[in-house]
Amino acid sequence: MKISKKIISNLKEGGANFFLSVPCKLLANMIAILEADKEVYYSSIPREEEGMGICAGAYLGNKLPCIMMQNTGIGNSVNSIVSLLQLYQMPVVFLISYRGTPGEPVGAQGGMASVTEEILDTLRIPMLHCSAEKDLEKISIFANHAKVIEGPVAILCNFDLMKEDK
Amino acid sequence: MNRFELLNLLQETLQNNLVVCNIGLPSQELYKINDRPNYFYMLGSMGLSSSIGLGLSLTIDKNVISIDGDGSVLMNMNTLATIGNRAPSNYTLLIIDNGSYGSTGDQKTFTNEKTSLKDVAIGAGCEKVIECSGEETLENLNKALSDNNHSYVIISKIKSGNVTIKPIPLNPITIRDRFRKSIGLVSYL
Numbered sequence: 001m002k003i004s005k006k007i008i009s010n011l012k013e014g015g016a017n018f019f020l021s022v023p024c025k026l027l028a029n030m031i032a033i034l035e036a037d038k039e040v041y042y043s044s045i046p047r048e049e050e051g052m053g054i055c056a057g058a059y060l061g062n063k064l065p066c067i068m069m070q071n072t073g074i075g076n077s078v079n080s081i082v083s084l085l086q087l088y089q090m091p092v093v094f095l096i097s098y099r100g101t102p103g104e105p106v107g108a109q110g111g112m113a114s115v116t117e118e119i120l121d122t123l124r125i126p127m128l129h130c131s132a133e134k135d136l137e138k139i140s141i142f143a144n145h146a147k148v149i150e151g152p153v154a155i156l157c158n159f160d161l162m163k164e165d166k
Numbered sequence: 167m168n169r170f171e172l173l174n175l176l177q178e179t180l181q182n183n184l185v186v187c188n189i190g191l192p193s194q195e196l197y198k199i200n201d202r203p204n205y206f207y208m209l210g211s212m213g214l215s216s217s218i219g220l221g222l223s224l225t226i227d228k229n230v231i232s233i234d235g236d237g238s239v240l241m242n243m244n245t246l247a248t249i250g251n252r253a254p255s256n257y258t259l260l261i262i263d264n265g266s267y268g269s270t271g272d273q274k275t276f277t278n279e280k281t282s283l284k285d286v287a288i289g290a291g292c293e294k295v296i297e298c299s300g301e302e303t304l305e306n307l308n309k310a311l312s313d314n315n316h317s318y319v320i321i322s323k324i325k326s327g328n329v330t331i332k333p334i335p336l337n338p339i340t341i342r343d344r345f346r347k348s349i350g351l352v353s354y355l
Contacts, residue, residue, distance in 0.1 A: 018225065041224060043252050046244040053214030054248070057186070057221025057230075060206065060342070062351045065221070083210025084218075088338045 003165040004029035006136045007095070007157070011066055012040065014143025016093050018063035020044070020051045024070045026097035026162035031068070048073030052080035055092045064147060066093040071100070071116040071156070072109075081123060081152060091146035094125075094154040103160040120154050131158040167300035168327040169262050170195045175300070179307055180205075180231065184349065186219040187233045188212075190269030192262065194331045196233070203344035207334050213242035216259050220249055223257035226349060229311050230256060236263040236277040243286060246319075250291025253317035258310045260303070261319065266326035287319045300324040 008030055019034050019042040021027055034042035041063075045051050048069050055065035067073075074081075074096070085092055099106070100113025120127055126149070128142045129135065139155060146153040169192060173180075177200050186206045187193045193207040208215055216239065219232030239246070239261055249259060265278035277283060284297040294316045296306050303322040310318035334341075346352045 018221075043248075045248050047242075050214070050217045050242055050245045050248065053211065053217025053242075053245070054221035054224075056214070057218040057223070058225050059221075060218070060346060060351075061222045061225025061349070062346075063225050080211045080214060084208075084214060087210055088342045090342075 001029050001165060003133060003136065003161065004033060006133070007139060008033050008037075010136060010139035011093065011095065011143050014093075014140035015064040015147060016066040016143050017041070018055070018058045018065040019068065020054060020065070021068040022046070022048050022051065022070070022073055024097040024099070026099070026157070026159065027068050029165055048076045049080045052077050052084060052092070056084050056088070056090050059090045059092065064091060064093065064143070066095055066143070068095040069097070071096050071098050072112045074116060074119055075112055078119065078123070081125075085152050086123070089150040091150055092152045093143045093146050094152055096154055096156050097162060098156045098158050101158045101160065103163055125151070126153045128153070128155045129158070130155060131161055133161070167324050169264060169268065169324060170199070170329045172262060172300045172303060172322060172324055173199055175304055176307060179304060179311070183311065184222065184228055184230045185233060186215050186222065186230070188215040188235050188238050191328050191331065192233060192235060194334055195329065197334045198331055204348040206345045207336070207341050209334070209338055209341070213238045216242065216249065217245045219259070220245070220253055220257060223254050224252070228256060228349070229258065231258045231260055231307070233260050233262065235268065236261060236265060236283060237267040237275045239283055240275060240277075240281070246287050246290035246292060249317065249319065250287070250293075255313065255315050255317055257317040258307065259319045260307060261321045262324060263321050264324050264326040268326060268328050272326050272328070283321050287321070292317070292319045294318045295321070297321040297323065
């Protein structure tokens with residue numbers, strides 16, 4: 001719980017105040033924290049691409065939205081990222097559970113893992129890699145960076161980091 | 167009645183509300199009829215008009231109308247479940263159902279065959295779902311906006327057909343900023 005608490009609290013410190021998630025086992029603690037949090041809006045949603053649209057609307061209404069998802073969700077959302085969030089220059093924080101990184105037991109997750117960073121790089125989305133607890137300190141400045149550059153940023157949380165978060 | 171005639175009919179209500187409008191001809195027709203800063207024209211991301219309006223309605227108190235098409239809703243049908251479970255009472259989804267993909271050459275959609283978006287919306291959890299003719303749409307839209315207890319999904323059944331029209335000349339940041347200014351969120355313009 002300690003790591004998930006720190007991630008949510010640092011996201012909020014960076015200005016994130018509207019949260020959506022498409023579930024992942026590694027996000028379960030964060031989802032439980034947000035469900036109990038009365039300070040910010042939180043909902044689960046069925047699909048990531050839809051979430052990009054909801055985030056765009058929340059930004060128009062003056063929120064800094066954060067969508068939590070697996071890295072597979074980036075694959076589901078490429079057009080909405082480019083033709084909506086980046087076209088209109090809308091800040092959104094992607095909090096990504098990075099499935100398929102070392103420690104991952106499900107071999108099939110390796111495919112999207114092997115192309116995730118190349119996709120984000122191609123989309124010119126700044127990335128923050130979190131593989132150890134000390135990396136979490138950079139999350140708040142990184143969330144705020146989305147507002148500064150008026151576009152999406154991606155925070156990638158490695159499997160090993162999250163699986164220890166009992 | 168086609169979409170251009172319907173959008174003309176709805177102006178007296180649309181012009182005083184925050185409107186998110188579907189990509190392609192719906193936005194271009196709306197722009198031609200009566201360009202307003204409180205109209206957010208989508209220039210990309212087909213399917214997400216419903217979702218953008220939902221996100222906005224969750225963050226402000228004013229009424230928000232998402233104008234969508236049958237083809238676009240079919241592309242992002244899962245969002246009807248999100249709307250059914252999460253939409254606040256200031257949200258209205260207006261689906262202009264002409265049974266065709268108007269912007270790409272009027273190819274037929276599945277609402278022309280077996281699919282009923284009314285039944286899908288009800289099944290997805292939307293409580294107030296109205297299917298009506300184009301002529302009845304204004305009255306139902308006004309009813310939806312004046313109900314402070316429920317969100318609405320209105321499916322307006324009209325004929326297919328488009329008018330010849332040019333792309334919207336506004337750049338995306340202009341659309342974004344004047345829209346946010348009309349909500350009262352931009353102080354630098």
